[in-house]
Amino acid sequence: xxxxxxxxxxxxxxxxxxxxxxxxxxxxxxxxxxxxxxxxxxxxxxxxxxxxxxxxxxxxxxxxxxxxxxxxxxxxxxxxxxxxxxxxxxxxxxxxxxxxxxxxxxxxxxxxxxxxxxxxxxxxxxxxxxxxxxxx
Numbered sequence: 001x002x003x004x005x006x007x008x009x010x011x012x013x014x015x016x017x018x019x020x021x022x023x024x025x026x027x028x029x030x031x032x033x034x035x036x037x038x039x040x041x042x043x044x045x046x047x048x049x050x051x052x053x054x055x056x057x058x059x060x061x062x063x064x065x066x067x068x069x070x071x072x073x074x075x076x077x078x079x080x081x082x083x084x085x086x087x088x089x090x091x092x093x094x095x096x097x098x099x100x101x102x103x104x105x106x107x108x109x110x111x112x113x114x115x116x117x118x119x120x121x122x123x124x125x126x127x128x129x130x131x132x133x134x135x136x
Contacts, residue, residue, distance in 0.1 A: 022097035
């Protein structure tokens with residue numbers, strides 16, 4: 001997969017260079033299999049989007065959102081697209097990562113380990129499980 005699309009790879013690399021404080025804090029806890037051995041990558045291109053963090057093994061995307069994401073219709077469409085492509089999406093707030101980092105990391109751990117299964121929409125986090133096809 002690497003190098004398959006030079007333009008997208010270049011864009012992903014440039015996005016990794018401009019992380020914000022919350023993404024930096026999160027990456028410090030997720031990189032190098034530090035979260036219970038799960039491998040995460042940053043700025044993974046998926047369709048027209050780039051996920052802040054992704055665990056391919058668990059099909060989990062983690063988005064660290066700032067206030068500009070509050071009630072954005074584009075984010076709803078993005079979530080639906082990711083879910084339909086088999087990805088679960090966990091959205092956490094930038095401010096919560098900085099204030100309550102241990103709780104946020106615990107929530108990411110619950111999602112990646114499958115302890116979060118049902119749709120969860122709260123004021124501090126949102127978990128949207130992937131759309132699963134029903135087996136006949």
